[in-house]
Amino acid sequence: MPIRRRMLLSYTLMMLASVLCIVGLGLTVAIAITGDWTGVRDLFDRQYALKPVTAQEQDAFDEARYYAKKTPDSMLDTKLLATLDDKLPSVKAGLIVRKGEQAIYATPSLGLKLDDIRLPPYEMVNINVRGTWANDGQKHSYVKFDFRYSDGDSGSLYIVKKISPYGEMTSRWFPVLIGLLLLLPFVVNGLLNYFMTRSIVNPLKELKLAADRIREGELGFEVLTRSQDEIGELFRSFEDMRRRLEESVQVRLQDEENRKELLANISHDLKTPITTIKGYVEGIRDGVAGTPDKLDRYLSTIYAKAIGMDKLIDELFLFSKLDMGKVPFHFEKADIGRYAADWAEELALDCAGKGIAVEYEDELPETTFVKLDREKLKRALFNITDNSAKYADKQNKQIVIRLSAHGDEALIAITDNGPGIKPEALPHLFERFYRAENSRNSGTGGSGLGLAIAKQIAEEHGGNIAASSVPGEGTKVTIALKKWSGDRGNER
Ligand SMILES: Nc1ncnc2c1ncn2[C@@H]1O[C@H](COP(=O)(O)OP(=O)(O)OP(=O)(O)O)[C@@H](O)[C@H]1O
Ligand SMILES: [Mg+2]
Structure with a gap:
């Protein structure tokens, strides 16, 4: 896959992960603010204890409490309770009235059976008026007012609100979820980094090492890759360059070798006739060539050797001139x-x-x-x-x-x-x-x-x-x- 596409993909993934995190964090915070839960369980309970209901629900509660305080027996009037109930705006919120240990009214939308309702114990003095309470595993937040009926029985007025199971679960796992959400970008980033490194940085490192080896004069190795992307092309160009460099170095070494050999050959080829010429000239000087005939033969040999040397020098001269393109051609x-x-x-x-x-x-x-x-x-x-x-x-x-x-x-x-x-x-x-x-x-x-x-x-x-x-x-x-x-x- 081309690097450009790979980059695009990685950034898209990174973005998706970020969006996911932001949405997750947003949701978490939103749920916390709307009142379903906050942070750890204790925090959550305390939060509900402090602010278990909305202002409207509080108003409805205040009105009901007023009746309970002034005319406790009105709490036995189902009609009145139903009217009060209507004032509770949330479907999740409801009214519960208790006489003695027995609940005698519960808002129908709460879906609770009166006999099954186990509310917190009656208090003489209304101190813990806010709190959370679970019934059959369903958690509720509440505000309550305890009072006494005219017959002396204890009575309780509760405004309760269901807490969603999601909120409950989230509250329980809050630190873990936050931790995971914060960790996710790092994990994704780490993974992307790993793959990017593997596909780009590692090959580049390999090329750098190869370049270092070439700089040190080492050319007898191959730089191979199976990659088909731009990195692969780079590798192939690099390998091509290395091969040509190796060839040119070999040609240069060969030339060098040839030149050395030539020098040795020329020295040898010139030395031999010069030795001969020297010998013959010495012979003439010492009077060895006594007769005109012998002298003539000596001179002929000297001449022939000089011609040979001349030819060799000519050839060298011609070659170097041709090599440099300095010989004019008359076509x-x-x-x-x-x-x-x-x-x-x-x-x-x-x-x-x-x-x-x-x-x-x-x-x-x-x-x-x-x-x-x-x-x-x-x-x-x-x-x-x-x-x-x-x-x-x-x-x-x-x-x-x-x-x-x-x-x-x-x-x-x-x-x-x-x-x-x-x-x-x-x-x-x-x-x-x-x-x-x-x-x-x-x-x-x-x-x-x-x-x-x-x-x-x-x-x-x-x-x-x-x-x-x-x-x-x-x-x-x-x-x-x-x-x-x-x-x-x-x-x-
Ligand atoms: N006709 C041939 N028969 C056999 N070997 C040959 C023949 N022509 C060339 N060669 C070989 O090729 C080599 C190169 O020839 P080239 O003519 O370039 O150089 P040379 O004859 O050695 O020297 P120079 O021609 O400069 O005196 C020779 O050394 C010889 O080994
Ligand atoms: Mg020849």
Whole structure:
């Protein structure tokens, strides 16, 4: 349930509870004031003793008392009693007259049998004129006047009023009821608080703890919830953030690792030729290269080593410039068929010396134009074929270049019959500084930047690069370039 609805519900409940309490308290107080009961039993009795009847009832009583005092025997006159009775306004109030121990008149509406009426004892002097009296479990409040009939019999005049059973019960349970009514809002509040805490505050605490853990650099944990409300959404966003953070930290750590490795590799790759150069220069200085022939060989080696170092530095420089987007590209509309054929021819010449056969297949259905930077694309292609040549391990080394079309893309696929690449290494192939484990141990050299550079160049062309491989059989790297839009060329 959404928090908003939950809040609404809780407040409604709270309000209902408050209203209930107010109504309950009001009723309690009202009953107390109207005279049915007050507080504890004693209080209640005292209250009725002090003020058992209303003013009108008191008037009727005063009149009856007057008759009882002046002409006690008139209290035997049922007619007169009935007239007096009529003056009592409340249906609950009534008149009772007693002669001796026997009640001789009782207002009919009281519903009492004369024989069953047991009134409080006669008093010589009217002292306890007010009080409460129970008859057959029904409680009454009364005012009374005791007198003597002319024949000397004791007589009593009572005005009694029924007290409702509810009032009686309420009076008995008054402190408990008041206590409960006062306690109810606290209980309801406590319960609401508990549920609100459980559904909102606890998850927030959990999130805070998770945030604290992240602040401390701990990212390898999951923040899960089954909740479907806004808190659940917050949890999912938080978890998403944590996952991305973890990924980015991992990428950063990997980069850091790669950089360290690169630094070590560069140091190693530079150190080796420099050591060689140093050795040869020392040889020349010491006169070891005695003949012009030997001197020439020494100088050639020094030169070749310097070229190698130059290449490595160039590659690094190019990569960092591409990485920063600082390399200008000069794009032009070019016939990819012709471009690739020219390049394949060049490659074939280059590879002939290395004993690698180059095959070229053009499967394009038509002349296809693409947008390309001749030099940069050549660099990317070179980086791919350079790997094919460098890692080639078969007797009959082979590179196949196949040109094809797929949708609105022109594909240049370079396939070799080298050692192939393990499936787990494939996804990392185009990452900077990445070198598969086997090439690291093989002593083939390289910085792991070749394919990263090729990828940057392909993407700068608006295309992409992908690799597939069957370990032991060979590798296929494909560059996809977008065809020149709006101008598809002629049928071939
Ligand atoms: N044709 C291939 N056959 C087998 N392994 C390959 C091939 N092409 C790439 N690889 C693997 O992919 C890794 C990354 O290649 P990449 O060209 O980026 O770096 P490198 O060749 O090691 O160094 P650099 O090209 O900078 O001299 C290589 O180290 C190698 O392990
Ligand atoms: Mg390479």
